[in-house]
Amino acid sequence: MTPLSHIRNFSIVAHIDHGKSTLADRLIQETNTVSLRDMKAQMLDSMDIERERGITIKAQTVRINYTAQNGEEYILNLIDTPGHVDFAYEVSRSMRAVEGSLLVVDSTQGVEAQTLANVYHAIDADHEIVPVLNKIDLPASDCDRVAEQIEDVIGIDASEAIRVSAKTGQGIVETLEAIVHKLPAPKGTQDAPLKAMLVDSWYDSYLGVIVLVRIMDGQLKKGDRIRMMQNGSVHHVDRIGVFRPAMTEIDSLNPGEIGFLTASIKQVRDTRVGDTITHEKKGTETPLPGFKPAQPVVFCGLFPVDAAEFEDLRDSIEKLALNDASFSFEMETSAALGFGFRCGFLGLLHLEVIRDRIEREYDIDLITTAPSVIYDIHMKDGTVEQLHNPADMPDLTFVDHIEEPRIKATILVPDEYLGDVLKLCQDRRGIQMDLTYAGSRAMVVYDLPLNEVVFDFYDRLKSVTKGYASFDYQMIGYRQDALVKMSILVNDEPVDALSTMVHRDRAEMRGRAMVEKLKDLIPRHMFKIPIQAAIGGKVIARETLSAMRKDVTAKCYGGDASRKRKLLDKQKAGKKKMRQFGKVDIPQEAFISALKMDS
Numbered sequence: 380m381t382p383l384s385h386i387r388n389f390s391i392v393a394h395i396d397h398g399k400s401t402l403a404d405r406l407i408q409e410t411n412t413v414s415l416r417d418m419k420a421q422m423l424d425s426m427d428i429e430r431e432r433g434i435t436i437k438a439q440t441v442r443i444n445y446t447a448q449n450g451e452e453y454i455l456n457l458i459d460t461p462g463h464v465d466f467a468y469e470v471s472r473s474m475r476a477v478e479g480s481l482l483v484v485d486s487t488q489g490v491e492a493q494t495l496a497n498v499y500h501a502i503d504a505d506h507e508i509v510p511v512l513n514k515i516d517l518p519a520s521d522c523d524r525v526a527e528q529i530e531d532v533i534g535i536d537a538s539e540a541i542r543v544s545a546k547t548g549q550g551i552v553e554t555l556e557a558i559v560h561k562l563p564a565p566k567g568t569q570d571a572p573l574k575a576m577l578v579d580s581w582y583d584s585y586l587g588v589i590v591l592v593r594i595m596d597g598q599l600k601k602g603d604r605i606r607m608m609q610n611g612s613v614h615h616v617d618r619i620g621v622f623r624p625a626m627t628e629i630d631s632l633n634p635g636e637i638g639f640l641t642a643s644i645k646q647v648r649d650t651r652v653g654d655t656i657t658h659e660k661k662g663t664e665t666p667l668p669g670f671k672p673a674q675p676v677v678f679c680g681l682f683p684v685d686a687a688e689f690e691d692l693r694d695s696i697e698k699l700a701l702n703d704a705s706f707s708f709e710m711e712t713s714a715a716l717g718f719g720f721r722c723g724f725l726g727l728l729h730l731e732v733i734r735d736r737i738e739r740e741y742d743i744d745l746i747t748t749a750p751s752v753i754y755d756i757h758m759k760d761g762t763v764e765q766l767h768n769p770a771d772m773p774d775l776t777f778v779d780h781i782e783e784p785r786i787k788a789t790i791l792v793p794d795e796y797l798g799d800v801l802k803l804c805q806d807r808r809g810i811q812m813d814l815t816y817a818g819s820r821a822m823v824v825y826d827l828p829l830n831e832v833v834f835d836f837y838d839r840l841k842s843v844t845k846g847y848a849s850f851d852y853q854m855i856g857y858r859q860d861a862l863v864k865m866s867i868l869v870n871d872e873p874v875d876a877l878s879t880m881v882h883r884d885r886a887e888m889r890g891r892a893m894v895e896k897l898k899d900l901i902p903r904h905m906f907k908i909p910i911q912a913a914i915g916g917k918v919i920a921r922e923t924l925s926a927m928r929k930d931v932t933a934k935c936y937g938g939d940a941s942r943k944r945k946l947l948d949k950q951k952a953g954k955k956k957m958r959q960f961g962k963v964d965i966p967q968e969a970f971i972s973a974l975k976m977d978s
């Protein structure tokens with residue numbers, strides 16, 4: 380057994396693309412954890428989608444054996460944490476399982492919004508932090524400036540920051556030595572009753588649910604009977620092991636160690652992250668301070684384009700939910716779209732990843748309705764209803780007032796784009812809370828309605844700043860505002876999937892923009908189609924799509940029947956991608972495009 384003094388547990392915190400995964404790969408390679416033959420780039424990003432998008436979604440872990448320059452053998456446990464704002468919760472929970480962090484900052488870029496957000500999680504978890512300046516092989520690298528910025532903006536000593544190129548391998552040994560000498564060893568008592576923290580869990584089709592644990596006290600062995608303290612369920616441990624990074628079985632896990640267990644658990648939902656695991660008999664009475672389960676904040680409807688694929692969609696959603704406790708769903712029927720599901724996500728990226736996986740892995744074409752947040756509807760009788768779907772808005776005569784979720788958004792941006800960023804935030808009903816400068820970059824803090832951010836705020840921010848701004852947010856609570864439900868009527872029929880909640884002052888502008896867009900998106904039919912935006916019974920914007928006979932065969936003079944048939948078939952196939960509303964076909968992309976705002 381390795382003594383506690385020879386174990387180090389750490390995570391790597393960084394802004395997206397600053398080189399966290401590349402550095403992790405290097406550490407694994409340098410210590411011969413994986414033979415060169417098995418070394419694939421980005422060892423830790425396992426799913427295809429992650430690889431394609433270059434982002435790490437699920438926290439992963441690896442155990443590294445390292446012989447330090449003092450000749451001693453150490454076990455280093457690295458937990459890889461996700462870098463995107465949607466997964467902030469996973470960052471904060473995995474932080475509690477380790478004692479230290481490497482703070483990786485790209486020395487050509489400097490501190491970014493997610494550097495700050497992630498390092499604050501590490502500081503909250505009382506970590507020892509070792510700053511690492513990466514990408515020193517690039518000509519634009521400026522370590523002195525970035526070290527100074529780390530001290531100014533974050534307030535931690537960066538005088539001994541390690542200078543690294545995760546690409547060439549320069550500075551990797553120094554990094555390993557710093558992990559051994561600067562990060563604290565874990566604490567724990569082997570004779571005490573078992574206390575293990577449930578750090579993460581995911582579904583594996585061969586092994587069932589795999590549970591990642593950090594042993595605080597006691598010892599966990601294969602064959603033990605364990606109890607999940609939150610719900611009292613008891614399981615028989617059938618496997619214990621560590622990630623090197625491939626799963627490797629071992630006999631026991633001791634205090635300070637990080638590893639996995641399997642116990643024939645069927646669903647990820649049965650393993651609550653933050654729970655304490657102890658022995659069924661002679662277990663501990665006092666659980667570790669628990670974490671809250673992640674709450675979905677963004678909701679949208681997912682409907683199959685082809686109604687016949689509803690059961691396939693149900694199947695795919697159930698399978699994905701098995702592996703993702705933070706994704707929620709329930710069945711929904713829409714007058715316009717038929718049967719589908721109302722799904723809840725941690726944020727927009729989470730939504731996109733799930734939608735992509737359904738379309739790609741299960742080959743189902745989807746219609747996604749407008750993402751919406753949860754509104755608190757305060758009724759006149761004093762009760763509060765949660766509104767997940769604008770289409771379910773209760774009758775206004777019973778409503779006293781509506782509250783919406785707000786966020787605190789932190790944006791770091793080079794000076795020259797500051798004006799555009801302020802305008803964007805102002806346009807989205809933001810209230811400026813702070814504005815400071817760090818060198819040639821400004822840091823603005825805004826209080827914004829989440830509703831104004833969920834849709835296309837990232838895209839707009841990226842485009843007005845040419846990609847130079849970085850963004851992070853946290854929820855700060857609910858506040859009352861003058862919100863109304865806006866409905867869209869196509870050919871006098873309400874299309875519930877296009878209903879949105881908007882601010883009263885902006886309703887007319889938003890309504891006009893939507894009907895104008897829909898006019899371009901809906902193909903002409905053989906009759907005139909009015910497109911209207913309405914609040915309650917009052918129409919606030921209207922466009923009319925004029926009639927046209929779209930005869931695709933008109934070009935074929937004479938009698939080439941097979942060509943005529945081909946064209947008609949093509950037209951039919953095109954129609955499949957549309958949904959019929961009353962007598963009107965609305966193309967799939969209209970549901971998202973109509974809601975994109977140009978400001």
Ligand SMILES: Nc1nc2c(ncn2[C@@H]2O[C@H](COP(=O)(O)OP(=O)(O)OP(=O)(O)O)[C@@H](O)[C@H]2O)c(=O)[nH]1
Pocket residue numbers: 393394395396397398399400401402433434435461462463513514515516517543544545546547
């Ligand atoms: N030149 C150079 N490029 C690097 C270095 N480290 C990483 N990169 C490149 O920077 C890009 C981002 O690196 P990743 O390791 O994927 O970044 P990450 O922080 O893990 O990103 P996420 O996992 O998405 O948060 C990749 O194209 C890497 O090849 C370095 O030291 N030098």
